Amino acid sequence: TQLLEQSPQFLSIQEGENLTVYCNSSSVFSSLQWYRQEPGEGPVLLVTVVTGGEVKKLKRLTFQFGDARKDSSLHITAAQPGDTGLYLCAGAGNQGGKLIFGQGTELSVKP
């Protein structure tokens, strides 16, 4: 059974601080997707990483896929209150579009 362990589960920081969210598994994924979700809404796709060692940047967000395609990280620089939300990592296997989600990281950025 493929599992994704996401940490930390909760994070409360001040505006301007940096943070990193980790997503780890013992399984290899063909791709890994990061989403951000607001309460009562569907997850919004932030980025997809496919190649081992790949690094993608989206403004102040940096996403990295592990060399072995088993883990990923999301780093936010100079967090802002607008970054508040639930961040989810999701891995896709080779056999289809089934996404395995981590438990999520609830981020709160205080002004």
Add this chain to the structure above:
Amino acid sequence: DAGVTQSPTHLIKTRGQHVTLRCSPISGHKSVSWYQQVLGQGPQFIFQYYEKEERGRGNFPDRFSARQFPNYSSELNVNALLLGDSALYLCASSLTGTGVSEQYFGPGTRLTVT
């Protein structure tokens, strides 16, 4: 272009009843997947359909069923509702339904079973 749409947005049902949730994918997308998200957890995979055929099924009881129509829209049916079925039901569409095909989610249907 419209994103993934789902209906209804909210639903309240009684134990033992059945429910039908609907999803329309992004135009041009041929794959639809359904997920259940319980409060405080990540979404759990229920079904994937591609070109009207079931491509995958998660660890859910036979009370859950789905289908995809020729226009690629989809329905999720749940029979004999239990209190534990209360959740946000998410539909996601993707171009091909493969492991590298990005999935885009709809706003979800909030189901409450009393």
